[in-house]
Amino acid sequence: MTFFHLLNCAAVTSAPFVITYKCTVLSEYSSFWKCVQAGAFYVITQLLKLLILATFFPASTGDPMMPATTIGGVLNIARATVDLLDLVGLYFAMEQLGGGKGEIKFMVAGTGWAAAEVILGKFIHLWFGARGIEFDWKYMLLCLDSNLILLQHIATATFIWMWARQHLSSRVTSFVSMALLMTSYKPLILEHLKVIVGYNDWMGLIMNGVMTCSVAFSCMYTYVTLTKVANGVSHQK
Known part of the structure; x- marks a missing residue:
């Protein structure tokens, strides 16, 4: 029975990735190995983040109530700021592989x-x-969270691509920058919400899903709008 549970979890986790690859331009351009190379960029970025965290933010061995203090809150924000390296890693992955x-x-x-x-x-x-x-049930939660991870990173990569484009209005650039900052600090926001509100893991998954879908829908709307504007300009020329 547990073996079938493992198969079920594996299917729930991997199915969105297979569907995304087969039903998008990834399969049309045979981009499997480029996706593997993008994964290598992820590994390198995480190793760099671990090095920075271990060097500048070693684990606290003092007061166990430190995270609840003002100093602990500042340290948590500083640790979360290291996640901005993910944006840099995604940018270089797109520039080198895409x-x-x-x-x-x-x-x-x-x-x-x-x-x-x-x-x-x-x-x-x-x-x-x-x-x-x-x-x-915690393993099913992990599977569903993996689906949100896929949606989140595609939206984040799209925002980075839009941010790197030239001739964007200052309003769009500011919106994209705020969206990227929110994606970087989203784990910290969810963690503090869980502490303040005190919801369980399922409610935490729902909150994560709401935030992720909000980012994804705003990303899709911005991308479609920019594409229509670009096509309109090209047709006028």
């Missing part, structure tokens, strides 16, 4: 980045945990 149309750039970077995070951060945990002798 030659051609902009759609291919952010799809390759976002999908490869998300796949690497799910494999290294979720799938290994599922492999050793979901095969246990007892069924536990």
